[in-house]
Amino acid sequence: MTTSSQTPGPMPPEIPAAVPSRTTYDDPWQGSDVPHALRSPFPEPRIEGPTCVMCEAPAGVGDAALRPDPRGRRYPSGAQVLYCTPCLPPAPLVQTAAGVIAAAIEHGASTPAEIAQAEADAGIIYDPQRVEEIAAAAAEQAHAEDQAEIAERGRQLARMAGDHRKINAVARLLEARRADTFLPAVDVARAIEWGTTALDAFPMTLTWRPEDGVDIPGPGDTGRRAIVPCRSSYGQLAHLVVEGDDRTKLATLVDAEFRDVCAPCPTDGCGEAETPGASYPLPDGWARLEIAGVDGGLRAYCSPTCVGDAFARAADELSADDRAAAIDPDQQDPEYLDASGHDDVARCVRCGCTEDAACEGGCAWVLNAEQVDLCSACATPAELAANGWQAVTEVPAGEER
Known part of the structure; x- marks a missing residue:
């Protein structure tokens, strides 16, 4: 054997792996709306029209009359499963009763009373009192569940209200303070724990300065509100906002005492x-x-x-x-009157004398029909006579009256 004889030749072509054949089946219930408990174990009849599911007998009269399945089962198409009279299976309750009676007979029951007792023990005999007890128990259970749910909702709302009260307490503690204000940790902890602050019993004091003015809406403004810039006791800027008709109400209340x-x-x-x-x-x-x-x-x-x-x-x-x-317009003394005609000191409208600066020789106030300040030195004889004043004639010395 030479070296060349040991060199292998070209490899044979690969044979593809065999893929096993897969049998597919069509699911007749695919896409059907029939509940699983009511699905028929029998295929849908191939004969058109209603037929018996067992013997495929068409609808007729007498024993050939078709009746629906006692269990209410249906085909994938939704059509009812039908039986002819000979093929009609007994109802589930009948089957159960038959089974109970057979078992009772097998255990020695021979009288109707014994058979009836066996049916009662199996619970297949209608008992109105038992039905009422079951309904009452179900209602009581539902009521207890509702009460438990309501109680749980109440506890949740109570926790939410408590958290809301704590958040509001912290907000009140921070309200109207400057950003660099120092707050003791005990005050913050008290607000979080108890939902109250030491300042809750005292109203917030806002101070307004005339030089700050009032931002009132102009003729073309759509928002009818007035903004009063104020300062808190901590020096923080705070705005008093009065909107809509409340502006008029506030102005009316203020106007009663202070309006200029x-x-x-x-x-x-x-x-x-x-x-x-x-x-x-x-x-x-x-x-x-x-x-x-x-x-x-x-x-x-x-x-x-x-x-x-x-x-x-x-x-x-x-x-x-x-x-x-x-x-008397010619005897007015306008020097003592301001532009509106007001004066805080009572002055005679004719000579200008006052309580502290009377006329030479003395004078007194005289009531008059015009209800103005008028002194006796300026009053006419008629005005003096109307006040009960009498004229006095001077008599020369040494002469008797």
Whole structure:
């Protein structure tokens, strides 16, 4: 044997592995909606029309009449399983009763009472009282389960309410404080544990400064709310926001004590006198107003509140003019009156004397029909007589009256 004779030749071609054949079966129940417990163990008949599942006898009369399966079973198509009278199987209850009777006879039962007792022991005899007891027990069990579920929901809600109260307590503790404020750990722990803080009994104090102003909505703003910038006791900025009709309600409450009708409106152009003869459209909600008897002509106002203030200012001005004119316009002393006709010190409208600076020789206040401050030195004889004053005639010395 030479070396060349030991060299192998080319390898034979590979034979593919044999794949075993697989038998497939069509599942007649695939896609069927029939419950598994009601599926028929018999295939659907090949004969068209209703037939007996056992003998394939077509529907007829008498013994050939077809009746549905006592168990309610159906074919994959949903059609009922039918039996003719000879092939109809006994109902499950009948089968059970037959089995119980056979067993009772096998164990020596010979009388109807013994057979009936065997059926009762097997539970196949209808007992109304037992049915009622079963229904009552089921209802009681369902009620107990519902009560347990309600109790569990109550415990869950209680835990959620407790957590919410703790979160609110921490929020109240942090409210209106600066970001760099130091808080003792015991205060935070108390808020988390008890849901309360040491400040719960005290209201938050917000301070407003006139120079901060009030951000009120303009004529074109869609959001009708006023923002009052305030400061907390810790120096943190806090906004008091009043929206919608609440602005009017708050203004009414504040106006009863503190409203200043002479304060200028912060809205640009509100209360300014218009140029005579000029006409231009006003923004929505504005009004033009001219009050007879008051100088200034036609003016534009941005809101009903500003219109009301204008009427109040005019009423004060006209009232002061009327009171002064009722006495004697030529004897008024306007030096002591401000622009609105008001003065905090009672002064005679004719000479300007006061309680602390009376007329030379002395004087007293005199009641008058105009209800103005008038002294006796300036009052007319008729005004003095109306107050019960009597004129005194001076008598020369040494002469008797």
